[in-house]
Amino acid sequence: MASLLQRRGAGSILALLAGALTTLTFAPFNLWGLGPMALAVFYVVLQKVSLRQALWRGWLFGVGMFGSGASWVYVSIHDYGNTGGPLAIVLTVLFIIATALFVVLPALLYRLCAASRLNIVAFAGAWALSEAFRSWAFTGFPWLFLGSAHVSSPLASLAPLGGVYLVSLVVALSGALLAGLVLSRTWWLIAPLAALWLVPLALPTQWAEPAGDDVTVSLVQGDLAQLSKWTPDGQRDAVNTYFSLTRQHGLDSDIVIWPETALPMLEQQAMPFLQRVQSTLPADSTLMTGIMQRDQNGMFYNSMISLGEQPGQYRKAHLVPFGEYLPLEPLLGGLLRIFNIPMGNIGAGSDDQPPLQAHGLRLGVAICYEIVYPDLVRARAENANALVTISNDTWFGHSIGPLQHMQMAQLRALENNRYLIRATNNGMTAIVAPDGHIVGQAPRFEPAVLYGAVRPMEGLTPFTRTGSWPALLLALLMLFCGGILRSHRRNQNAH
Structure with a gap:
């Protein structure tokens, strides 16, 4: 040597x-x-x-x-x-x-x-x-x-x-x-x-123990084409796809989860349809979905909302540079057109948002890229007994990116000893056990619904504590x- x-x-x-x-x-x-x-x-x-x-x-x-x-x-x-x-x-x-x-x-x-x-x-x-x-x-x-x-x-x-x-x-x-x-x-x-x-x-x-009954979940994967998703035809296709898949496969679940920006429209536009879907579910079921929100000041938020008996929302707190916001925008404004960011004024949610709740689960939320940050997810897990992450890995295509992304999500489950529910648009939709191993996974690159069960976990790992x-x-x-x-x-x- x-x-x-x-x-x-x-x-x-x-x-x-x-x-x-x-x-x-x-x-x-x-x-x-x-x-x-x-x-x-x-x-x-x-x-x-x-x-x-x-x-x-x-x-x-x-x-x-x-x-x-x-x-x-x-x-x-x-x-x-x-x-x-x-x-x-x-x-x-x-x-x-x-x-x-x-x-x-x-x-x-x-x-x-x-x-x-x-x-x-x-x-x-x-x-x-x-x-x-x-x-x-x-x-x-x-x-x-x-x-x-x-x-x-x-x-x-x-x-x-x-x-x-x-x-x-x-x-x-x-x-x-x-x-x-x-x-x-x-x-x-x-x-x-x-x-x-x-x-x-x-x-x-x-380091954590199960503390409650199984909660059944259906993770709906629409597999919609990214390039046409935000067109009028793409919006209609999204509405029809998610309604059809949910009606066929999600009626027996306690919680139905759609992925990040499942419906390519703002919450105000999507809410009548979401309420209609919620009404088709059993009375005690909960629909959760990723959605774009806009506040009264015109600021957009990449969010996850829950309907049903315990409505709530989570707004993505850690944004993706060059994906959801442009660093140094006054100096680099020309790059906005190169990267084709449709909403350059996406805002960040606060760091202390409470978990979403349904059927005894307190779900610590991470949207897409947030799941790769160990201490961000740890903070969510501290007050939660399960984790949920939604993502749109369509941006990675058929590359190794989604597989790496999934592996990091698995480690977050292991670090915090929490079941992790992961719903994506076109693949690596999965349920991860508290030991980090995948217990259920939907096929990639096709419309699918993954049905499974998770359990609330109580007790904190040393990592979650410190x-x-x-x-x-x-x-x-x-x-x-x-x-x-x-x-x-x-x-x-x-x-």
């Missing part, structure tokens, strides 16, 4: 390939064991290089990661954003270049803080902190967190304990230990490496220890 790295450009090529390798850890490939291997290579290429080289290799690792794992961006821009092929390629490349900059951060932190004795722990802390920064900076892009791939791995029990960042921390630590084992043949590193993967097997994955802070404090401590030792050594050398 050392001789290979000495060849000109070899380290840069390895960084790029290792970044691309991470995509195979996620759905639909689910080769989670490759995550530590990819970070082992990344750890190796950061050794004995200048700070400038480390930053360059960090960026290349990010290019490989997002260039392969987030390639679905092209589908959204080109196929559904009415953007020509050449421009769509340019915008996708710019997106990859920009997001890859996030991976410069762990390279920077590691090179600034690493000392020879604590290189391994400093690297793991730097990686976990960089993922947390990515979930926050510029409204966040918490996609491709390495911990998200471990719903079914031996590390799964760490998710309800400390969330996705704790899992990512252990993946990064495993990768650095593996690299140290191979490079220096320090055989005692086998012991901590084995402990990282064996100890979680003895930990519980369930959020991500304990895991991030541990990561910071690991990085800090490396920095302290490095500073001490510099002082010794100075004397």
Whole structure:
């Protein structure tokens, strides 16, 4: 390995390939064991290089990661954003270049803080902190967190304990230990490496208990064409499709759920029809649907509403940049036309909205992209005994995007030990158990209704109680220890 790295450009090529390798850890490939291997290579290429080289290799690792794992961006821009092929390629490349900059951060932190004795722990802390920064900076892009791939791995029990960042921390630590084992043949590193993967097997994955009877649900998937959905013909098709599917398959359910913007119209226009559908259901049944709302000031909201005996609403609080709002709109207003955003003035709901309630379920809501934010969903789960997420993954087409999106939703269920109900427009409509495993799923790319049952869960996981802070404090401590030792050594050398 050392001789290979000495060849000109070899380290840069390895960084790029290792970044691309991470995509195979996620759905639909689910080769989670490759995550530590990819970070082992990344750890190796950061050794004995200048700070400038480390930053360059960090960026290349990010290019490989997002260039392969987030390639679905092209589908959204080109196929559904009415953007020509050449421009769509340019915008996708710019997106990859920009997001890859996030991976410069762990390279920077590691090179600034690493000392020879604590290189391994400093690297793991730097990686976990960089993922947390990515979930926050510029409204966040918490996609491709390495911990998200471990719903079914031996590390799964760490998710309800400390969330996705704790899992990512252990993946990064495993990768650095593996690299140290191979490079220096320090055989005692086998012991901590084995402990990282064996100890979680003895930990519980369930911290919450069922507390109530089964609640039956029907998730209606209309599979409507995105490009014609908002035309008059598309609106009529949506009304007919959802009414027909609900009448045929949803009459025996306690709750009927339609996906994000199931009806391509405003709530005021859709309400007479929704009330008609509600009236066809049994008296104690509840219809829930995603819908666009507009307030008296003309502001639009991407919302979910419930009818029936306990009506309520939830307005999406965390909006998608370049999808639901345009960052720096006064400066970048021209991009609004390029991205074809039909409603540039979509507003954000408050962060403290109560759960929607029906049949003993207190449903913490996340609309589409919100489900990928671990601490946002944790806050919803704290006052809820089940979770519901609605999405329009039609924007991803037949790419791997919806499969990755579903996997992250599964981890949210596991982190909080809550049943998760997921209704989408054209696929990955599913019911997820509190252990993160899918117990029912509708076929993709066709109209369908998924019928199943969920149970209210009471009791909070450690992650639901505390959020991500304990895991991030541990990561910071690991990085800090490396920095302290490095500073001490510099002082010794100075004397």
